Each structure stands twice: as C-alpha cells, then as structure tokens.
Ligand SMILES: Nc1ncnc2c1ncn2[C@@H]1O[C@H](COP(=O)(O)OP(=O)(O)O)[C@@H](O)[C@H]1O
C-alpha cells in the first residue's frame with residue numbers, strides 16, 4: 001500500500017523556484033533517503049509534505065486521501081481543514097534542531113501531544129511514552145529537562161515524541177547534522193531499529209554510508225528536481241557524473 | 253501629633269497605594285497581552301490603531317492621562333459622575349497606561365521565540381490556541397519577567413501620581429501631614445514604606461524567576 005504519494009510538487013519563494021517538479025511515492029514499510037547538495041530543495045520537499053509550507057502546484061496524498069489535489073492548471077487545491085486535521089495524524093517530522101519544548105520534561109514532551117491532540121488518557125499516554133523511552137534507551141531521563149540532555153539524547157527524545165502519536169510515516173530532516181560527530185551514532189542506531197520494525201520513513205541525510213545500508217531506495221535531488229532514483233546499489237554504482245561527484249565528496 | 257496617629261494616616265494612604273498597585277497589575281497584565289495581539293495582528297487597521305494607542309500612552313505624561321480619563325466623561329459625553337469616580341478614573345488611567353508598556357514587552361518576548369517551537373507544535377497537531385497557551389506563552393513569561401519586574405517597580409512609585417485626582421494615597425497623606433505639622437518626618441517615613449514595598453515586590457519577582465529556572 002502507498003503511504004505517501006507526491007505528484008508534480010512545485011514550490012517557489014517569491015521569484016525563486018525551489019521545487020520545480022517532484023514526484024515520488026513511498027510504500028508501507030519502505031525507507032526512502034533523499035540526498036543532494038545543500039540548497040537543492042530537500043527540506044522544502046519535507047516541509048511541503050508535512051504542510052509546514054503550502055505547495056504551489058501538485059498533489060499530496062496520504063494513504064489514498066488527498067491532502068492536496070491539482071486543478072486544471074496543475075495548481076494545488078488543499079482539502080478542508082477538517083480533512084487536513086485527520087490526514088495530519090498520518091505523519092510525523094523529526095527536525096534537524098530537535099525543537100523539543102524546553103519547559104516540559106522529557107516525559108511531558110512525549111505525552112502532551114497524544115493527550116491534548118489525540119485526547120488519550122494520561123495513563124495510556126504514559127505507558128506509550130515509557131515503552132518508547134525504554135526502546136530508545138532513555139528510561140532514566142524521563143524527568144530530565146531538554147537542557148540537561150546531550151544533543152543525541154535530545155534528538156532521540158524528539159523521535160520518541162513523534163512516534164508517540166503513532167504516525168504511519170516519519171520524516172527526518174538531517175537528523176544528525178546538528179550533532180557532534182561522536183553523537184550521530186546513537187541517533188542513526190535508533191533510526192535503523194525503526195527500519196527493522198518496518199517503520200515507513202523518508203530521511204534527508206548527508207550520511208552516505210547510513211543511507212546505503214538502510215534505504216530501500218535513494219533519491220538524488222539537485223536544483224529542485226530529482227536527478228536520479230534507485231536502489232542504493234543503483235545510486236552508488238551510477239554512471240551519472242553529478243551523482244558520482246556528490247557521493248565522492250561525502251564518501252571521501 | 254502622636255507618632256502613632258501619623259502612622260495610622262500613612263497606613264490608610266498605604267492601603268490606597270497598594271490598591272492602585274494591585275488593581276493596575278491585575279487588569280493591565282492581561283490587557284497588555286490583548287493589545288500585543290492587536291499590535292501583531294495580520295489585519296492592518298488593527299495593527300495601526302494599536303500602534304498609535306501604544307505610542308500615545310508611552311509618549312504623553314501619565315499625569316495628563318489621569319486628568320483626561322477623569323474629565324473626558326463630562327467634557328466629551330456630558331456625564332456627571334460621582335466623586336467616587338476619582339478612584340475608578342485613577343485605576344482606568346493606570347491600567348490603560350501600563351497595558352501599553354506591557355504590550356510592547358510581550359510583543360518583543362513573543363517575537364523572540366524561535367520559529368521551530370511553532371513548527372514542532374504544528375506538526376504534532378496542536379491547534380493555534382494550544383500552541384500559544386501551552387508552548388509559547390509559558391516560555392514568553394520566563395523571557396519577559398525581567399522587564400516586567402522593572403515596570404512593576406516603576407508602578408509602585410507611579411502610584412503617587414494618584415494625588416492628581418485627589419485620591420489620598422500614601423504620598424499625598426504624607427504631604428498633608430508634613431504641611432500641617434511642619435515636619436518632613438512623614439515624608440521620610442513614606443519613603444521608607446515605598447522602599448520596603450519595592451523590596452517585597454523585587455523579592456517576589458526574584459522568587460518567581462527562580463521558580464522558572466527549572467528549565468533553560
Ligand atoms: N522560507 C523561505 N523563503 C525563501 N527562500 C527559501 C525559504 N526556504 C528555503 N528557501 C530557499 O530554497 C532553496 C532550497 O532550500 P532547502 O529546501 O532548505 O534546501 P536543502 O534542504 O536541500 O538544503 C534555498 O535556496 C533556500 O534559500
């Protein structure tokens with residue numbers, strides 16, 4: 001089953017055309033990595049997919065439900081507020097800079113949205129949160145505040161916070177870019193475990209080795225378009241000079 | 253005059269001072285938030301009006317505002333208001349004035365919040381009200397506490413302006429006694445009262461700040 005389908009996504013900021021025409025889809029349990037040079041529009045794709053930005057053109061479909069349809073001119077027409085609210089529950093997003101709520105403890109960061117958005121009971125929310133914390137190796141941090149945690153721990157908490165809402169698909173925007181090199185491992189490990197649990201994920205990353213090991217498919221983006229797409233094997237053995245160049249830089 | 257009698261007179265004035273202080277805070281703190289919303293509104297006329305309001309409140313003497321609030325009902329609407337309106341007028345003028353200052357403090361606090369907090373809340377499904385009251389406002393309160401403390405301490409001293417409308421707060425009481433007894437002692441005692449009052453206010457705010465220091 002297709003969890004996400006994006007067709008002909010277009011997005012400009014004023015006169016700057018950032019996303020020119022992007023189509024992609026992700027099946028249940030699939031891990032898709034997006035790589036590409038800085039400024040190529042990777043974050044913008046995720047921000048449009050998670051509705052932090054409105055796309056100008058194209059369709060956005062979660063589990064067969066249209067968040068945005070295309071009209072005759074190809075421009076995006078968004079669904080009603082009520083429908084969007086429901087569709088919103090299908091996805092979660094992990095930010096490069098964590099964006100934890102600093103005034104909430106680790107536990108509260110994780111249980112608050114399920115309680116105040118999904119209206120589940122505190123008991124159930126706490127059970128869910130504790131199971132997640134245990135899985136991510138953070139049980140003993142439940143009463144800590146974000147400022148007391150390392151970057152790697154903060155990012156793991158933000159992953160737990162997203163998972164607590166039980167999304168069907170999780171987006172990661174360079175989840176380890178803000179971390180010291182010695183802390184990236186613990187976050188990548190957690191994402192790998194999620195992949196083993198068949199979590200559907202789209203990951204924007206500069207960690208080439210990680211993308212290669214983990215992904216079912218990799219997309220190479222440049223200048224707002226998809227320059228290449230395929231299995232890790234395809235991408236890492238491509239004849240496409242741009243992709244070769246790019247991978248070379250990061251592998252080197 | 254007995255020293256104890258003087259203290260009693262001052263005490264009465266002190267009570268009025270505390271009333272002006274407390275009522276002003278109770279109404280101007282929330283009103284300031286409302287005005288800051290207007291100041292940041294997407295609707296241009298609303299933004300313009302609140303901006304003008306704030307600039308007038310900050311750009312003219314509070315003493316003049318007190319007089320305007322007191323006399324406006326009569327001169328503008330021809331209303332005859334009872335003498336007791338004096339106290340109400342004092343509170344109204346103080347609230348309108350301080351709300352303008354608080355609005356600007358809140359605005360800078362709200363605008364200093366990182367956009368990532370809004371985005372995280374949005375992706376998690378919080379609606380606008382939840383985002384503001386659960387995520388943004390608590391952090392804004394922590395950020396604006398120091399400037400709010402400054403305003404609050406200024407307010408303690410500003411309460412003496414109530415004399416303009418013949419509301420006998422502590423400073424007026426002290427002046428009256430000082431004039432009739434030809435001694436500056438009551439004024440000194442009043443000064444001490446203000447000082448102690450402000451110490452207590454500062455201490456209270458410090459405690460609040462400490463309480464909010466559980467996170468960064
Ligand atoms: N809100 C915005 N306003 C204006 N320009 C933007 C905005 N967001 C992104 N851009 C521009 O869009 C381009 C792509 O950005 P981005 O999607 O962040 O790329 P990437 O994540 O691949 O580095 C960049 O040139 C960036 O400056």
Ligand SMILES: [Mg+2]
Pocket residue numbers: 042043044173174
């Ligand atoms: Mg980016």
